[in-house]
Amino acid sequence: MEVVRRFFHPPQESFFLFGPRGTGKSTLVKAQFERSLYIDLLDPEVFRSFSARPERLRERLLAEPGTTTVVIDEIQRIPELLGLIHSLIEEKAGWQFVLTGSSARKLRRAGVDLLAGRVLLYTLHPFMASELGDRFSFDHALQRGLLPIVLDAPDPVRVLETYAALYLREEVQMEGLVRNVGNFSRFLEAVSFSHASLLNISNVARECSVERKVVEGYVQVLEDLLLSYRLNVFTKRAKRALVVHPKFYLFDAGVYRSLRPRGPLDRPEEIDGLALEGLVGQHLRAWIAYSGGDCSLFFWRTRSGSEVDFVVYGSEEFAAIEVKNAAHIRSRDLKPLKSFQQDYPQSKAYLLYRGKDRLMRNGILCLPCSEFLSRLQPGQSLETCTGG
Numbered sequence: 001m002e003v004v005r006r007f008f009h010p011p012q013e014s015f016f017l018f019g020p021r022g023t024g025k026s027t028l029v030k031a032q033f034e035r036s037l038y039i040d041l042l043d044p045e046v047f048r049s050f051s052a053r054p055e056r057l058r059e060r061l062l063a064e065p066g067t068t069t070v071v072i073d074e075i076q077r078i079p080e081l082l083g084l085i086h087s088l089i090e091e092k093a094g095w096q097f098v099l100t101g102s103s104a105r106k107l108r109r110a111g112v113d114l115l116a117g118r119v120l121l122y123t124l125h126p127f128m129a130s131e132l133g134d135r136f137s138f139d140h141a142l143q144r145g146l147l148p149i150v151l152d153a154p155d156p157v158r159v160l161e162t163y164a165a166l167y168l169r170e171e172v173q174m175e176g177l178v179r180n181v182g183n184f185s186r187f188l189e190a191v192s193f194s195h196a197s198l199l200n201i202s203n204v205a206r207e208c209s210v211e212r213k214v215v216e217g218y219v220q221v222l223e224d225l226l227l228s229y230r231l232n233v234f235t236k237r238a239k240r241a242l243v244v245h246p247k248f249y250l251f252d253a254g255v256y257r258s259l260r261p262r263g264p265l266d267r268p269e270e271i272d273g274l275a276l277e278g279l280v281g282q283h284l285r286a287w288i289a290y291s292g293g294d295c296s297l298f299f300w301r302t303r304s305g306s307e308v309d310f311v312v313y314g315s316e317e318f319a320a321i322e323v324k325n326a327a328h329i330r331s332r333d334l335k336p337l338k339s340f341q342q343d344y345p346q347s348k349a350y351l352l353y354r355g356k357d358r359l360m361r362n363g364i365l366c367l368p369c370s371e372f373l374s375r376l377q378p379g380q381s382l383e384t385c386t387g388g
Contacts, residue, residue, distance in 0.1 A: 003031070004131055004148070007290040007378045011120055014089060014097040016075075018104060019124035020226040020251055021166065022149030025100040028124065029071050033098060036069035037061070041077040054080045058088065061095065068094060075099040076106045089118050103171060105224035123226075125286035126252050127151065129373040138370035142275055145254020146282070160258040164188060167225060177221050183210050187218045191228075192250065192259040196277040196309075198301075199230060199248035219248075227251055229285070234298035234311040239343045241303040253279040273325035276369065277309055280323050280352060283373050284310055290378035293317075306336045311347075312382065319348040319382050327355045329366055337364050350386060 006024070008017075010032050019025050030038070037060060041047050050056055061067060075081065085097050097119065101107060126146040129136040144156050153159040168181060178184045190207035194200070205215040222228040230246040250256040253275045260271060281297075288295045295314030301307040310321040320340045324333050329351065337349040341363075351361075352369040359366040365388040375385045 004127065004135075006124070007128065007131060007286075008122065008124055010098070011122075012096070013120055014085075014095075014118065015099070015120040015122055017098065017100045017122050017124055018226060019100075019102065020147075021102045021171075022147045022163065023124045023126055024148040025102075025124050026073055027148070029073070029098055029100060033069050033071050036071045036098070037064060037067045039070070039072045041072065041074045047077060050081065051078050054078065054084050057081060057084055061088070069096045069098060071098040071100070073100050074102065076101040076103045079106045082107065086118070103225050105177065105221070123289050125289060126282060128283055128286050128290075128376065128378075129370075130375065130377050136374060138373070141373075142253060142272065142279060143257065145252040145257070145279075147252055147254060150254055156254075160254050163255055164259055167227065171225055172221065177224075178218065183208065183214070184218055184221075186210070187215060188259055189261055191219070191222070191248070192256060192261070194248045195250050195256045195260070196274040196281070197247060198243065198245040200245060227255070231281075231297060231299045231310075234300045234313065236313070237344075243301045243303060247299050249278050249281050252282060269325060276325045276354075277323045280321070280369065280373070281310065283376055284312065284321075287376050287378055288312070292378075300336075300340055302339075306339050308336050308340050311340075317382060318344070318346055319350060320344075322349075322351045323369065324351060324353045326353055329353055329355070329359065329361060334362055334364055338362065348383065348388070350382070350388070 006028055008028065017025055017029065039046060039050065041050065061070065072081065088095055089097065099119065127148060129141065144150055144160060150156045150159050168185065172178055172184060173181050186208040187204070187210060190204050194204060201215050201219070202212055205212040208215070228248060228250050230248055232246050233242050233244070235242055250259065256275055256278055257271070262271070284297055288297060293314055293316065295312055295317050298311040298313060299307065299309055300311050300320065308320045309323045312319045312321070320337055322333070322337050333351060337351060341347055341349055349364045351364055351366040352372050353366060354369060356368055358368070365386060367386060372386060377385055
């Protein structure tokens, strides 16, 4: 695949760039910082060298006075470097540090707070449809997701099949994040059934025959590896009784499909619907991250079962978004959005579906999902992106 221009624009200051494996962090920083001192901690020899003597970083910089930017790829592999980087930043010698990582777990334990206020924090997500432009295929995205490492592969299906195994081997097993890899493998399969659903830890623990506390730890490992996220329920000025459990999502629709078992009792349209909701969710997260505003993503669900898939809330955005895996819109599909607007008349409401036509139904803009994803651009409001 030819080079795709990403929406992420590096700042002038030092920064962390986190993102799951395969989202293109290394490709991006190599292209943006061609003349930097590049340190790849996935290289075994480089890893051994800096692991044995972290102060080697200072020696390298002092030996190359013309260097102004230092890229350290997969910084979480040697958290001890953070203390030295903090010291180098304090020297105010004009060095910019670009620190990429696919796991926040070790860094948090090592004290990333040391760099708070001095190193900005950014995340890189799978491709957005609008980044791909004419190369975006809605059907392919729904089946294979939008990870650059997958889209760029000669055999995307094979890469997806091995993606989880790669994490098990390189992140979970090698780093000793879990004691029993077999239990963790069963957990991955069990938790995939919770994708785009309320997360009930006790149910997942029963499904994979693992203690509840252990499963809580496993979910945290997934989040630390940036493979999953949770959405909290929108409770601001709530007028109804709401659920308390968050919703759980795997970070990419293709990765979800690769983990989700299929059997005679699994309806394809059910799996497609959950994948579609996840695909919209990952786009909204990327749009929020790259826009740089104060928006947050939630969902809304009452105790009586009325649910809106996504709520975008910020100082300049307030929108409720419902996703339907159907080519036609029924009156009942609009009811959750109407209920939400009754409680929050200030909000905009959108329904995304698998049809081809833009429709206005009961004051709610109904959009083809593929159109919504293709038009979603960071820095633009949802109203501008939807043309509504």
